[in-house]
Amino acid sequence: MNLSTVLSLAAVLFKSYFRASRPGYRSPFSNPRVVILVDVVLFTASFGLISYLLPSLPSDLTILLQPVVAQAIVGLPVILTSAVILAGILFELGQTSGLASSEAVNWLPVTPQEYVIGSSVSVCFAYSLFPALAFGLTIPLALRFGMSSVIPFFVLISLLSFLWGAVIVETLRAVMNRISTSVYKRSGRFGVVLRLALLVTLLVAVQIAFNPYILYAVLSSIVSGINLAWFVPMVWPSVVVLSLLLSDNTRAAVFVLLSAVFTFLILESAAWLRVRYWSPMAVTISVSTSTVYTPKERSFLWLDSVSFSLASKELKSLSRRKDMARFLAIPIMLVIVTILPIITSGEDSQTALSGVSLLLLSEASIILPIMLSSVSIGQEGRSITNIYMLPISAEELIKGKLFHAWIISGVAVFGIAVLMQILAPVSPLQFLVTLVAIAFIVVTEGYIGLGAGSRHPDFTIGPRARYVTFTGFIIAFALGLAVTATTLLPLILYFTGFFTILIGGSISILLTIMSTIVVGMALLILARSYCKRGVEKFLSNMEV
């Protein structure tokens, strides 16, 4: 292994991550030095803020804080691993087969170990603001509570956990290629469906396995006696920190050793997987065995034939592309991650469940439509040339690009709402208002996502395709949150009894319906014009 190869590889991969999202466009972060600067600023600022605030806290509160701080620094390694894996699934797994096989690293004399470490380091570097912020927040607290001797170990082992997450993402990439290849040998529509199901299951399973909540449960088993931690390598770095805090240096040493062995093992297995499955073989897949061309042209609901064919292309992209599977896995993942704590805690259900379903409902009605619509422009990659060269109007493009986002989220959100109604029923009229509010939200969020996605598309089709720039992602979610909060405001006022106090009970539900519709309609019109302007601007200002 050659360290300079590893570092130059990491630098190249990192730069390719931030550059080339659009020809001619260059993010300020494409310079590694800027990233380091941001990290330093973030660390110093959070460190300074906490150090400044600490002395002014009342002393009884400070005493209460001590166990929380201990928990935080024990938990941080685990959280860092989970965070990288989540970010990896969200942003790092877009890789099309054609590109992978022509990437220069694959024919240059780079060993698989060098590649795995280089790529992992570049991922860590890209997300280095996580640990920078985390250290800035925790270290001053740890110093305050006399844990200073632990800090150097804590920092080192946390960084190791951080790297683990990135290596696991590498592994995941290879396993996904493996699934693609083997399933693709089975041709036909069944193969396509099977592959999608396997990929989604894999992503969901990984996400559950590395869920901080579950890992925390494992960690706390140390305290309760049945020590599960031995079997779950992910928590070993945290066990080291815990043992040091408890001055159990022998156990700390044992777990440092175990962590080192585990580091070696995952690196080797990631390298081994990469050697075997670095790229999915391009296999010939027949969707049907017929060699006759049967032209199709349909319209459906509000879709004319052009937007219908756009929409059906979009659905095929979602179901056939390996890099798109995550957009279906993420919502499933979110649902499970939200429900998990309730199921495992065994808390009395009724209230907890209705709370969770409300959370789920807003999650699904914000995240699903925004995610699906905001990536729908960028996921075209260089093929966007097709959209540019064809006589397609902004109106048609909007309809075609939003159909799948609306339908998939609509079905999911409606399903959750019905489930919620069964578990924690409200009156039919109240249920109706909820449905109306949700319908408005889903449609509006779709427009917002496409509006942001067309203004900030990311056409990179490298190993790190994200399809929407980070700025676009943030804008879409901020707007999305605001829309949801505003649309739900009348309902919230109603359920908290505000309207009932204002005017009598039976009128207040009517007032809720009316104001929901008015607010929903107003936001919908605004979002629609935001979307339309974005798409029109995008269509008239092309640069490929």
Place this chain on the structure above:
Amino acid sequence: MDGINLESVTKSFGSKVAVRDLTLYVAPGEIHGLLGPNGSGKSTTMKMVMGIVKPDRGQINLFGADVLHRPVEAKRLVGYVPELPYLYEYLTPSEYLDFIGTAYHIDVKTRRERVDELLEALQMREHINEVMSGFSQGMKQKIAITASLLHRPKALILDEPLNGLDPRSVRIVKDILQRLTGEGVAVLFSTHVLEIAEAMCHKITIMSEGTILAEGTMQELRSKAGMPGSTLEDTFLKLTGSEDTEKIVEALKL
């Protein structure tokens, strides 16, 4: 006005001027060859005609339709084969051509006839229901060519369209183009293969660094270079000021 018209078109990328004050006319029924060294602005010019890249200055007009102001209308009239075939690789040719055909509003019956005819000619019939991600470069190119011809455009913008095609398909595409020009289609055609340009093009424009070096029929170009009776290759090298290739290769000491 008929044909493809570019008038004083300029396009810069940052400080780099890719196309400088270019005026070009392709008459109906003419195959117009666009030649020039790498990076001389051929693809950029073609993308501007397609409305894919917006010129900083100048006018572009396709058979009466202004590309800048009425892009959708202009696009209906023109077929495009990009430098690289950016197809939707997760689709089958059948699905892809459906998408293209629908966007051009070609009715189902006509679409079936034309797709059958073209794919038969290019020997792609048996792959019609295979996902294109497994296709070779030439196979993808054939689909891109088929897509560009589907709606019987009045103008064709072909950016190195014969790249990767086998000799048989090259011949077929050439024949198709000859037939289409007979029907009044205006073709703007870029290539690096000078034999092809010489054999096919009625007129040739040689570009360099974003401007036109020379323009005209083969005869006119030869006399302009002061080399009557020479090949296009020699003429091209003379005009682009790169005749001394032998010295360069010698200096390489490979």
